[in-house]
Amino acid sequence: MKRVNKLDGAKVMAAAGLASVLSFGMLQDSAAADTAETQQKNAAATKEYDGATDPKLEFGIFGAMAYVPYYKGSSENRVFAFPFPYVVYRGETIDLDEDSLTGHFFNSEKWALDVSLYAEVDKSDDAREDMDDLDGVMTAVGPAIKYYFDRKASSGYDLYLSLPVRAAISGDWDDSLTADYRGLQSKLILYYENFDFLPNKQLEFVAGAAVGVIDSELASYYYEVSPEDATATRPAYKASGGYSGASLSLDLTYHVVDRFSIRGYTNIDYLAGASFEDSPLFNEKVNFSAGLALIFSIWQSEDRVPRE
Numbered sequence: 306m307k308r309v310n311k312l313d314g315a316k317v318m319a320a321a322g323l324a325s326v327l328s329f330g331m332l333q334d335s336a337a338a339d340t341a342e343t344q345q346k347n348a349a350a351t352k353e354y355d356g357a358t359d360p361k362l363e364f365g366i367f368g369a370m371a372y373v374p375y376y377k378g379s380s381e382n383r384v385f386a387f388p389f390p391y392v393v394y395r396g397e398t399i400d401l402d403e404d405s406l407t408g409h410f411f412n413s414e415k416w417a418l419d420v421s422l423y424a425e426v427d428k429s430d431d432a433r434e435d436m437d438d439l440d441g442v443m444t445a446v447g448p449a450i451k452y453y454f455d456r457k458a459s460s461g462y463d464l465y466l467s468l469p470v471r472a473a474i475s476g477d478w479d480d481s482l483t484a485d486y487r488g489l490q491s492k493l494i495l496y497y498e499n500f501d502f503l504p505n506k507q508l509e510f511v512a513g514a515a516v517g518v519i520d521s522e523l524a525s526y527y528y529e530v531s532p533e534d535a536t537a538t539r540p541a542y543k544a545s546g547g548y549s550g551a552s553l554s555l556d557l558t559y560h561v562v563d564r565f566s567i568r569g570y571t572n573i574d575y576l577a578g579a580s581f582e583d584s585p586l587f588n589e590k591v592n593f594s595a596g597l598a599l600i601f602s603i604w605q606s607e608d609r610v611p612r613e
Contacts (some may be wrong), residue, residue, distance in 0.1 A: 374592045576589075
């Protein structure tokens with residue numbers, strides 16, 4: 306099996322650094338000048354939200370440690386830790402944070418439509434021995450429609466359904482920079498967000514429950530075994546699309562002071578009954594992942610927005 310020589314952490318740092326540079330180039334023209342009008346808006350926002358505001362634009366360092374499976378359904382897990390620079394931009398139509406880039410196209414009291422992009426790290430496990438390695442990074446991009454049962458403005462919390470449909474694009478740069486379309490994925494997610502458990506929105510609480518589907522092309526990328534790759538203990542398998550499992554997630558961010566936050570994340574995937582359950586590359590019905598991050602904000606714009 307082709308082995309990756311570079312550390313996974315190094316890949317993530319390189320990708321994050323590149324994203325930060327590109328993001329700065331796109332966003333620097335959007336940083337508002339420090340005018341009397343801006344100061345008045347900031348003061349009004351601070352008063353209305355009891356001081357719970359965030360800078361519209363900031364740069365910092367994100368130090369993370371994560372425990373994750375090699376891929377969904379893998380029986381092997383790994384731990385990695387790495388620091389990387391980040392850019393956050395909190396705009397009315399564009400949001401950029403440590404996790405994703407999101408464009409907001411429509412937002413009403415009950416409905417919202419956005420397009421987002423995020424990435425996760427994959428790695429081949431021993432079940433794939435002598436097979437082609439999975440690419441190091443999987444990026445998902447596409448629209449999501451949201452329906453809100455309750456919103457923070459009226460109830461103090463958001464309770465909503467999200468239905469994203471995203472294209473999966475894998476990438477690697479061991480020998481040369483590559484990007485390959487791998488298929489489609491979708492989830493129906495129920496989110497609960499509440500930032501009012503502590504005064505001044507010091508704690509951000511986000512919980513989610515989801516069920517997912519993938520198409521046959523994406524299922525084949527992860528779980529298919531060709532006749533050429535079949536062995537006595539790994540029979541050939543033709544993957545098909547369909548149900549891809551359920552998950553529960555919890556994401557907490559605690560703002561210690563204005564420039565320092567602690568973030569914790571955990572996710573449980575329950576994959577029994579998935580369309581690829583009979584694949585010899587699928588060896589674990591329950592996957593657990595968790596992460597802890599220390600977030601240091603180095604520079605912040607004077608223009609601020611309500612924390613929401």
